[in-house]
Amino acid sequence: MNKIVFACTRRSAGKTTIFTGLAKAMGKEVAYMKPFGDRLIYRKKRLWDYDAALLTNLFGLEENPEDMTIGFEHAKLRYVYDEARIKEKLLEVAKSIAKNREVLFIESGKDLAYGVSVYLDPITVAKSLDAKLVLIVGGNDDVIIDDITLFKRYVDTSDINFLGVIINKIHDLDDFKSTYADKIEKMGVPILGMIPYSAELTYFSMDYLSEALFAKVIAGESGLNKVVKNVFLGAMSVNEALRNPLFNKEGKLLITSGDRSDIIISALETNTVGIVLTNNILPPSNIISKAAEKNIPLLLVSSNAYQVAGQIDKMEALLTKDNKEKIALAEKLVKEHVNISAL
């Protein structure tokens, strides 16, 4: 069975998206595990990783997402396992998860160091499971080259099968290829793929946003599937807002408080996919009715605009099982830009 550990140097390099695309593109019977979870979901006393649940849904995996992760928190892992036991557990989980499958994808945590003190960092996991290692890097060009160089220079991969690097989110693919590809190869780091940046992959739906903000949907429920492409903070007069080109951009999310009737009305008339109403301030009922009429979701939150903007800024636009366009795009990007046969 082909076992591959996917690691990354930084958070949000795009691991999940890449191997979602890979799993689709490979067309093989895939198994998945994420030994050290970092996107915890805890409901009804069950714990599982978001990514495990996503992959389970996407690929119709029979196994429970809860069984794909050993733990989420250092203190608990230290309490329950020592080095020997964690290796035993890894092997046990891998064996049970990957039964009758051709490929086992093992996703590591948010960066290379994550889990090293509890023997669940990607290098140790690759060694324990005798798996191949693929490194995923992403960001601006300097960050990419720094991360690859750091890895090559300081990480000992002598006793693991390091396959190479997949470089993700490249803004100018041709420029990158011509400037850096050679240099990287010469370092002795095989390049398995170079994937261009895709803005569509950063979009999220209003439904996703409402869950992330714990918002109350007060109108436009049927528009919750709309996709946010731009965020506009309504902190100026409506005249100034209308003059701003961003205000008229497609797929706009407006953040403002409910007593800003002027800007809300303008937004409802101009390419808005949703409005976040801050400070628990409701707009007048005629505005709510208008939003409902236009199927534009109004999300009510108790936080202020600063807090909401910060939350959205930090938010990761994770894949969801319903987002078929994103999944198809991931598959397309991988097929076009990754050497699948090398895996």
Added chain:
Amino acid sequence: MKSKNSSIVTLFQPKSVAVVGASSQPGKIGYSITRNIIQGGFKGRIYPINPKGGAILGVDCYPSISDIKDEIDVATICVPAKLTFDAVKECADKGVKHVQIITSGFSEIGEVELEHKIVEYARSKGTRILGPNIFGVYSASGNYNSTFSATEILRGNVAILTQSGALGIAMIGKTAVENMGLSAIVSIGNKADIDEADCLEFVMRDQETKVILMYIEGIKEGERFIEAVREATKLKPIVVLKSGRSKRGAMAAASHTGSLAGSDEIFDAIARQSGLLRAENLQEAFNWCKFLAYSPRPKGKNTVIVTNGGGIGVMATDACEKYGVDLYDDQLVLKEVFGPATPEFGSTKNPVDITGGAKAADYDLALSAPTRSEDMNATLALYCETATFDAENLAPMIRDTYGKHLASGKPVAYAVVGGRSVEDAIVQLRKMNVPVFPDVYEAVSCMGALYRYTTMLAERDDRVDDVDMDINTINKIIDGAIADGRTFLLANEGQEVMKASGVMIPGAGIGKSIDECVRLAEQIGYPVVMKVVSRDILHKSDAGGVALDILNKQEVMDAYEAIMKNCRAYKEDAVIDGIEVCEMVQKGVELIVGARRDPQLGPIVMCGLGGIYVEVMKDVAFRAATLNKKEARSMLSEIRSYPLLLGVRGEEQKDIDIVVDTIIKVATIIRKIPRITDIEINPVVVYEQGKGLKAVDVRIIISKS
């Protein structure tokens, strides 16, 4: 109970009095007061004070009080407000024991500082102040009338303490019309110094007083007031009229004497607890006073109604239910006693209907019967005017049967309805203090008041139950909060206070590591709840910092993991002090138990239906915090939801004893820890008998002073 200092008796039975601002001009207050003292039969020395000198009604005036060589017991001041301080100063310097300030224009119009200045100076010299803003004092035992009433005061057995001057003066007139003699009437006014509690000390022991009537708008020192009325009601019934029931009434009261009415519901509860009889209106208050003054106390609860009309009989039955008068219902005895007086087509059931054809002699027969029966303790006699009744014998019949009841030591009240002859009879009889009323509800209301007082005397238990508690620990917790700059205790501090008071709380502890949390969970026992403890995370549930219904060690570990992970994701830089592991409280009946320092009435306790709908349901009862277990139980039984504790729909009875204990503990806390101003435990989850309760959420507010 003791008065602040100097004997209050001197105020009512002075040996020497001065009137500062006395006047020889009729129509002036200084004249009226001097006249009333002289003409009221005062046997002591009288010193009218007027700088112009002269004489008033044959009594020489002095230019100033300091010119009087003798000691003065009471000085009445009726000079303008701007001259009052100097007048009081002179009196206090002379060593006058009591000064009553008739003058108005002080705290009732916002001049609080001047009033304080007067009292402060007077007290520094050992002088007590009555008023300001009063009409004076009348005392029958002192032969002393220092009021400016225009009407002569009829001597009698009712003492009135009134906060309203105008109403008090009007009551003097009304009592004369009602033939209700007074043993004393005193106007308390602004209560800058002497208040009802002080005056009660006198009237409760005054031989001439049989009943006390108080008109109150606001109370200043609640604890003293409650203690005073409790003492007084042991000896004499007290009828109270308290205004400011409605919001507007309260506002009107605020402007009237500068006092704000406290919550009426709370006052009502405390009035009942203290044995006060609260009348709805002035007429009812007067009716009760007369009835209580002249009626013997019933020796049992069995009341019979004798009527000549079915309709009025039914009304009386309804009224008895409303006013808590029990009707005797042994049919055999009723038939035996009333058979000879009742025609065949009448009824010997209670109400006993002697029919519309009854004449005076028939009434005499029927109303004499209960006076001889050991089974009957009180009578309500009803008469509807009929064409066949010998009207000229109505009043004599009532008088005679009243006399028989008095002789047998049984109370009776009459309600008679009819035209001119009936109305004339009422007037005539009331002048003789026979309890006859034109309305059946008035009659029954009086009987109800008498029964309430009698029952209260028989059942009263003035013990105050106390519990031992670790006061030092509680004070240390409060010290910590104050040092932290807080006027409230944190949740865990509140729980510590409960622990120190012996109130059962869910087991809890804070674990700083996973193994500590596991250990705590095993110690407390499953199921448990786990909650993040962090001053940076206020909304625990939003942060994913709460895990419920944890059943075993594995779940503790998983919950720990989830909480820590979620909270770090929620706020990266949050300082997490640990995870609270607490007992998951099982379902039970949710009550609320609380206490606070009412600004007027002092420490009070509350209990009722708790939970999240407490503000909507408002199913609570109140008492003064000086109570015992019996009173606490009675308080609990007043709430509408009490049947839930008794067990409904096949459920077991709940542990009422432990709820009573908890009320006592909370009462003890508010009494013994002055820095605690408010406690609320909501919910208190009560389980089956023997299984106790848990105080789940405790809120305590403290004050620095």
